[in-house]
Amino acid sequence: MERELPVFYTPDSFGHNPPYEVWGGEKVIHKENVSRLTSILDALRQTDFANINVTTFYDLTWVEEVHTSAYLEFLKEASNTSKVEEPIVPSSHPYGSFNRATNPTAKLGRYVFDTFTPIMPDTYRVALASAACAVAGAKLLQKGAPLVYALSRPPGHHAGSDYAGGYCYINNTAVAAEFLLQQSAKKIAVLDIDYHHGNGTQDIFYERPEVFVLNIHAHPDFEYPGHSGYEDEYGGESALGTNYNYPFPAGIGEEEYGQLLNKALRVVSVVRPDYLLVSAGFDTHRGDPTHSVPDACRLSTGYFRKIGREIASLGVPTLSIQEGGYDARVLGPNVVSYLEGLREG
Ligand code: SP5
Numbered sequence: 001m002e003r004e005l006p007v008f009y010t011p012d013s014f015g016h017n018p019p020y021e022v023w024g025g026e027k028v029i030h031k032e033n034v035s036r037l038t039s040i041l042d043a044l045r046q047t048d049f050a051n052i053n054v055t056t057f058y059d060l061t062w063v064e065e066v067h068t069s070a071y072l073e074f075l076k077e078a079s080n081t082s083k084v085e086e087p088i089v090p091s092s093h094p095y096g097s098f099n100r101a102t103n104p105t106a107k108l109g110r111y112v113f114d115t116f117t118p119i120m121p122d123t124y125r126v127a128l129a130s131a132a133c134a135v136a137g138a139k140l141l142q143k144g145a146p147l148v149y150a151l152s153r154p155p156g157h158h159a160g161s162d163y164a165g166g167y168c169y170i171n172n173t174a175v176a177a178e179f180l181l182q183q184s185a186k187k188i189a190v191l192d193i194d195y196h197h198g199n200g201t202q203d204i205f206y207e208r209p210e211v212f213v214l215n216i217h218a219h220p221d222f223e224y225p226g227h228s229g230y231e232d233e234y235g236g237e238s239a240l241g242t243n244y245n246y247p248f249p250a251g252i253g254e255e256e257y258g259q260l261l262n263k264a265l266r267v268v269s270v271v272r273p274d275y276l277l278v279s280a281g282f283d284t285h286r287g288d289p290t291h292s293v294p295d296a297c298r299l300s301t302g303y304f305r306k307i308g309r310e311i312a313s314l315g316v317p318t319l320s321i322q323e324g325g326y327d328a329r330v331l332g333p334n335v336v337s338y339l340e341g342l343r344e345g
Pocket residue numbers: 023116155156157158166167168194196224281283289290291292323324325
């Protein structure tokens with residue numbers, strides 16, 4: 001096949017390279033680092049189909065549709081006061097119904113829900129650039145491209161309208177969805193195949209009947225983020241039946257995973273969305289370092305090809321947006337395997 005598959009990325013992503021995350025009070029090497037980007041770019045450059053574009057289209061309009069101005073202001077301010085050698089990590093979180101926050105420490109706890117999502121001097125700028133890749137991809141989709149891949153980094157699906165967490169600051173997928181809805185789309189489906197529950201995306205669209213959100217992820221009983229992602233979260237009152245969670249138990253293999261994928265894809269094919277956005281995480285690969293239980297999910301590189309093929313066989317214009325995947329040795333090959341599958345589907 002000689003047809004090209006458009007890819008959007010930004011070299012700005014190299015500017016966000018958090019040195020450590022805090023886990024149980026200890027600093028450990030941050031898993032969402034630039035080696036991930038290098039791994040993916042290297043693998044894409046070895047294909048004969050990836051048409052790699054540097055994102056030049058920057059517009060905050062759709063970011064402001066998704067995130068509150070107070071949160072964006074916080075992110076900007078915190079980035080400006082941060083130092084490279086001292087990434088900002090929260091120490092205190094709001095409790096009960098009291099979440100007023102005016103001083104910097106209180107704000108940090110108010111807007112960042114874990115200790116894995118440090119704010120660095122360039123975090124705000126790079127997070128916006130990452131979302132711009134998703135919007136650039138959505139733009140091309142809207143012009144008629146059947147398949148597009150946005151190499152967004154940092155990722156986005158844990159970020160909500162007014163919070164950061166899980167290595168995510170701006171919800172890239174939500175921003176792309178918002179862009180498409182404001183253009184012409186009436187109905188959108190988001191399929192989140194990252195290993196972790198996309199709590200931010202679910203939260204953002206929970207009351208929005210025009211956005212169907214489907215999530216296949218490690219069960220909150222044993223995995224991060226653990227506050228959501230249960231099967232009985234069907235959508236809010238104004239959007240009941242538009243949120244679908246498919247949590248899986250620790251140790252899941254390809255066969256059982258495939259059954260969940262088929263269930264989710266059946267829903268998408270019934271919904272018949274104008275566009276499909278895939279929150280494409282590859283931390284479902286066997287041995288990913290974020291698994292809290294060894295081999296909690298055991299997908300192989302070859303299996304991502306099958307996932308891609310099945311998604312593309314729906315025949316819905318599809319934008320895949322990069323989320324997780326933390327073993328840099330296999331991340332690039334996993335992405336390429338998935339994209340090959342998409343092209344075959
Ligand atoms: C976008 C995305 O995939 N975010 C994932 C964030 C997961 N962060 C959890 C970090 C927990 C580190 N625990 C280490 C487990 C020991 N192997």
